[in-house]
Amino acid sequence: MGMHEYIKSLSDLEKIYRCPGKFKFEEHSVAAHSFKVTKIAQFLGTVEEHKGNEVDWKSLYEKALNHDYSEIFIGDIKTPVKYADPDLRERLANVEESMTKHFIEEEIPEEFQAIYHNRLKEGKDETLEGKILSVADKVDLLYESFGEIQKGNPEILFTQIYQESLDTILEFKELASVNYFLKEILPDLLSGEFTNQSELETISQNILTRHNIEQTFALGE
Numbered sequence: 714m715g716m717h718e719y720i721k722s723l724s725d726l727e728k729i730y731r732c733p734g735k736f737k738f739e740e741h742s743v744a745a746h747s748f749k750v751t752k753i754a755q756f757l758g759t760v761e762e763h764k765g766n767e768v769d770w771k772s773l774y775e776k777a778l779n780h781d782y783s784e785i786f787i788g789d790i791k792t793p794v795k796y797a798d799p800d801l802r803e804r805l806a807n808v809e810e811s812m813t814k815h816f817i818e819e820e821i822p823e824e825f826q827a828i829y830h831n832r833l834k835e836g837k838d839e840t841l842e843g844k845i846l847s848v849a850d851k852v853d854l855l856y857e858s859f860g861e862i863q864k865g866n867p868e869i870l871f872t873q874i875y876q877e878s879l880d881t882i883l884e885f886k887e888l889a890s891v892n893y894f895l896k897e898i899l900p901d902l903l904s905g906e907f908t909n910q911s912e913l914e915t916i917s918q919n920i921l922t923r924h925n926i927e928q929t930f931a932l933g934e
Contacts, residue, residue, distance in 0.1 A: 718820040725785055731857065732874075738864045741857055743784050751777040754849035757890035761841065764889040769842055776836030776846045783809035783833065786816070806835065841888075848885050851878040852894065856902075865908040872909075876916060883924040895921070895928060 726744035754777040758768045787809060813833050821829045837847045855878035861871040885891050903914050921928050 715820075715822060716825075718816075722785055726782070729784055732870070735868050735870055736866065738861060738866060743781050746853060746857075747778060747781055749853045750780065750846070750849045753852050754845050757845045757849055757852075757888075757894075758842075760890040760893045761845065761888065766841060766889065768845075769840075772840070773842040773845060775832050776842055777849060779832050780836045780846055780850065783813045786812040810835070844885050844888060845890065848882055848888065848891055848894075851881045854878045855882070859902060859913075862909055862913060863907040872913075872916070875913065876920065879917060879920050880924075883920065883926065886924060886926065895926065 723744070726747070727742050729743040731741045731743065731746060751774065754773055758770065758773050762768050787805070814830070817826055817829050817833065837843050837850075855875055858871040858874040858878065861868070862875065882891060882894065886895075899917065903910070903917060918928075
């Protein structure tokens with residue numbers, strides 16, 4: 714038993730592509746996603762800290778870096794499928810947890826097992842760091858789906874993913890970092906000219922209205 718299998722498995726994350734089975738102009742691996750989520754979480758944490766909130770950076774970085782490691786066991790499940798049925802989502806989470814636990818007990822040296830049980834557990838919790846992770850994960854997913862929509866991908870799935878991502882981000886509208894995202898980043902995302910621009914602006918506006926957020930987008934100016 715040693716860390717060899719764990720270190721080797723990190724390369725496998727480069728071979729697991731997100732949103733499998735659908736035409737995409739650009740592929741994104743789980744490894745790349747984890748890196749981007751960590752960078753996004755770093756910025757969101759910076760906004761929170763700038764607003765006077767205390768951030769546990771060690772916890773935030775560990776949650777962000779490790780949040781999708783368990784996909785090495787079951788792969789990536791399309792977001793709309795994963796969230797369509799709460800029971801299915803819970804069962805998938807249980808499978809991931811069980812397989813991760815087994816891997817740690819089989820491959821991680823005993824003196825480090827408690828540390829890795831904590832590092833590889835579900836990081837999206839009620840702590841500020843867990844909430845930042847939830848938002849950062851959906852910000853990257855929103856950008857991935859937007860990239861496909863912007864390029865003219867006809868798959869309706871990416872519009873559904875965009876909607877679900879923005880909806881989830883707005884569940885954390887009490888966070889200073891989410892307010893910053895809505896006011897400073899989302900308008901830039903929707904500016905310019907791209908395929909389905911008007912439709913996506915309308916979708917975004919409707920989602921914000923449903924969450925009682927007063928904001929309009931001045932596109933094409």
